[in-house]
Amino acid sequence: MWLTLGRRIGGLIIVMLLVATMVFFLTRLAPGDPAALMLGDQATPEDVARLRAVYGLDKPLLVQFGLWLKEVASGNLGQSIFLQRPVTQALAERAEPTFFLTLFSVSIAALIGIPAGVASAVWRGRAVDQIVSGLAMLAANVPSFWLGLILIQLFAVRLGWFPVAGYGDPGAPLADRLGHLILPASVLGLVNSALITRFTRASMLDVLNEDYVRTARSKGVSEARVVLRHAFGNALIPIITVVGLTAALLVGGAIVTETVFGLPGVGNLVVSAVLRRDYPVIQGALIVVAAVYVLINLAIDVIYTLVDPRVRT
Amino acid sequence: MTATHPEPLLAINNLEVSFRTEEGTVTPVRGVTLSVNAGETLALVGESGSGKSVTSLAVMGLLPRPAGRISGGSILFRRRAGGAIDLAQASASEVRRLRGAEIAMIFQEPMTSLNPVLTVGEQIAESVRLHRGLGQGDAMRRAREMLDLVEIPDAGRRVHDYPHQMSGGMRQRVMIALAMACDPALLIADEPTTALDVTIQAQILALIERLRREMGMGVLFITHNLGVVAEVADRVAVMYAGEVVESAPVRPLFHAPRHPYTRALLDCLPARAARGADGRRVVRSIPGTVSRVAEGCGFAPRCEFVRDSCRVGAIPLESEPDRVVRCLRWREIA
Numbered sequence: 338m339w340l341t342l343g344r345r346i347g348g349l350i351i352v353m354l355l356v357a358t359m360v361f362f363l364t365r366l367a368p369g370d371p372a373a374l375m376l377g378d379q380a381t382p383e384d385v386a387r388l389r390a391v392y393g394l395d396k397p398l399l400v401q402f403g404l405w406l407k408e409v410a411s412g413n414l415g416q417s418i419f420l421q422r423p424v425t426q427a428l429a430e431r432a433e434p435t436f437f438l439t440l441f442s443v444s445i446a447a448l449i450g451i452p453a454g455v456a457s458a459v460w461r462g463r464a465v466d467q468i469v470s471g472l473a474m475l476a477a478n479v480p481s482f483w484l485g486l487i488l489i490q491l492f493a494v495r496l497g498w499f500p501v502a503g504y505g506d507p508g509a510p511l512a513d514r515l516g517h518l519i520l521p522a523s524v525l526g527l528v529n530s531a532l533i534t535r536f537t538r539a540s541m542l543d544v545l546n547e548d549y550v551r552t553a554r555s556k557g558v559s560e561a562r563v564v565l566r567h568a569f570g571n572a573l574i575p576i577i578t579v580v581g582l583t584a585a586l587l588v589g590g591a592i593v594t595e596t597v598f599g600l601p602g603v604g605n606l607v608v609s610a611v612l613r614r615d616y617p618v619i620q621g622a623l624i625v626v627a628a629v630y631v632l633i634n635l636a637i638d639v640i641y642t643l644v645d646p647r648v649r650t
Numbered sequence: 651m652t653a654t655h656p657e658p659l660l661a662i663n664n665l666e667v668s669f670r671t672e673e674g675t676v677t678p679v680r681g682v683t684l685s686v687n688a689g690e691t692l693a694l695v696g697e698s699g700s701g702k703s704v705t706s707l708a709v710m711g712l713l714p715r716p717a718g719r720i721s722g723g724s725i726l727f728r729r730r731a732g733g734a735i736d737l738a739q740a741s742a743s744e745v746r747r748l749r750g751a752e753i754a755m756i757f758q759e760p761m762t763s764l765n766p767v768l769t770v771g772e773q774i775a776e777s778v779r780l781h782r783g784l785g786q787g788d789a790m791r792r793a794r795e796m797l798d799l800v801e802i803p804d805a806g807r808r809v810h811d812y813p814h815q816m817s818g819g820m821r822q823r824v825m826i827a828l829a830m831a832c833d834p835a836l837l838i839a840d841e842p843t844t845a846l847d848v849t850i851q852a853q854i855l856a857l858i859e860r861l862r863r864e865m866g867m868g869v870l871f872i873t874h875n876l877g878v879v880a881e882v883a884d885r886v887a888v889m890y891a892g893e894v895v896e897s898a899p900v901r902p903l904f905h906a907p908r909h910p911y912t913r914a915l916l917d918c919l920p921a922r923a924a925r926g927a928d929g930r931r932v933v934r935s936i937p938g939t940v941s942r943v944a945e946g947c948g949f950a951p952r953c954e955f956v957r958d959s960c961r962v963g964a965i966p967l968e969s970e971p972d973r974v975v976r977c978l979r980w981r982e983i984a
Contacts, residue, residue, distance in 0.1 A: 343892075349672055354661060365898065462982055484658040497656055547762065548757060548759050548763040549762065549763055549765040551712065551757070551763075551766065552763045552765070552773075552825070552828070553765065554749070555710060555750065555754070555755045555829075556710055556749065556750035556754075556776065556777045556780070556828070557746050557747060557748070557749035557750035557751060557780060557781065558776065558780065559746070559776070560751075567768075570765070570767045570768070571765070571766065571767055613815070644767065645766075645767060646766070646767060646769075646812040646814070647766060647812070647814050
């Protein structure tokens with residue numbers, strides 16, 4: 338198992354190197370000179386050249402890449418052009434809402450999707466299954482911005498249960514800030530529960546037909562235990578994958594939802610950086626999001642070994 | 651062979667099982683009558699699709715729901731506590747309490763019949779915890795004993811193994827240990843050796859035979875392999891197209907088969923195949939699916955002795971001492 342894990346981690350380092358390479362060169366492919374952009378229309382060619390020298394942009398591209406990689410490897414993502422502070426700091430400020438939004442959304446999606454999928458499989462073709470499948474279809478197809486606006490209108494404006502938008506004052510207690518996430522997390526949770534429901538249903542249907550489920554029944558085990566212990570334990574493996582991937586996608590930024598709810602998350606940061614050509618921020622954010630994505634995948638693999646003894650040996 | 655009790659352990663009478671399918675209702679089992687005494691092995695033989703497995707699932711209360719159900723007849727099982735229960739009429743929870751405790755089953759596919767995410771010990775222990783109310787520690791001790799009983803070496807360590815760490819033969823031993831964990835009175839073995847190597851087959855058969863002798867349980871042994879029948883059975887019931895067509899003790903059945911299907915089946919055995927010109931006789935194949943056979947004798951379309959009278963009405967089971975036959979002409983052709 339440790340050997341497999343070591344090999345996986347080695348693979349991840351290679352993946353991250355590839356990501357860094359692509360991020361760097363794709364950014365360079367974009368038209369425009371960051372130094373000129375920074376100084377604006379009034380700058381003289383001499384000013385631009387000086388600034389290019391400051392940022393090392395006058396060096397050959399490969400040398401620049403090498404220097405940048407070295408900085409990234411030591412944790413320095415550079416300086417934001419517009420925010421007047423290091424990219425790492427800008428990202429750190431945005432990490433909290435994105436982290437908790439992802440955590441809550443995935444939890445809500447799993448808490449809805451897994452039981453619904455199990456029920457749907459157990460009572461296949463019956464009313465429960467049809468209702469669940471219909472709702473899942475609806476959830477998968479409803480636009481998240483629309484659902485977000487509806488929830489804001491109902492629960493924030495009309496009922497006043499939750500704040501309308503934003504993330505509250507940075508100095509406010511954590512609980513107060515997290516209260517701002519309930520509505521956006523509900524939106525993302527509902528929308529993402531559809532996929533988890535369908536995966537769970539399909540996985541459970543497969544497993545319920547297995548011989549070992551018949552064996553469990555032949556022992557006189559109650560139907561609830563057959564479903565929950567014998568079938569669900571085995572159905573869990575593909576379900577873990579889809580839950581993990583949902584989390585990984587949300588980390589990259591639920592841009593639409595963040596925008597609707599005015600949340601200062603990573604997605605929001607990336608969008609404004611792109612609009613302002615803030616290259617260091619774009620590069621830094623992409624690297625960090627890719628790293629988190631890769632780490633979540635590693636976590637999925639580790640969880641596999643806990644759930645499936647066949648992977649362990 | 652030691653049927654000390656006057657009443658059979660299991661008495662199936664005229665069992666009918668039907669399935670709802672998209673093309674209407676089919677009855678894969680429609681006239682099964684057989685009995686198993688305590689301590690004896692009854693072999694239920696027949697080709698694929700003859701209804702052997704459906705019969706066993708009906709006894710276990712494990713017919714696939716909601717499509718399948720028992721639509722006629724009775725399955726009387728003599729309970730350990732005394733008195734008989736009709737499994738065809740009993741509630742699902744009554745049958746469930748007997749499953750694993752008094753009636754146990756082993757299946758054809760040892761590779762897939764054990765749960766891959768639970769250790770074999772946990773799977774055996776679950777049964778005794780459920781039916782005997784043992785705690786976790788006692789249940790695991792019982793699981794180790796059972797692995798010893800089915801001759802798995804180093805049981806103390808193996809009890810913590812997962813199924814994928816064992817060979818097919820080992821897994822079938824585990825299945826047997828699991829089935830025997832609560833000392834069932836009746837063991838249903840559905841082709842338990844079909845998926846195994848010949849050498850392992852012999853070991854598994856010997857193991858089931860030993861346990862039957864030591865524990866005095868009745869065994870309903872389902873197989874299509876007549877070689878296995880000769881080895882394990884005290885009595886044999888032959889099924890064709892959902893009906894028991896002949897049933898007799900193993901020697902008389904092999905030496906003097908009465909029903910044309912039984913004869914044809916025995917003629918297929920390599921040892922007896924010398925009689926035909928080409929060395930072996932082939933039972934003519936079934937025209938259409940078995941479920942379409944509506945009236946008369948199910949074997950009529952393939953029978954060499956068929957008469958018009960064979961194709962109408964229900965063919966009754968005729969009894970003579972020690973044997974039943976479902977054929978209008980067995981006396982003439984004997």
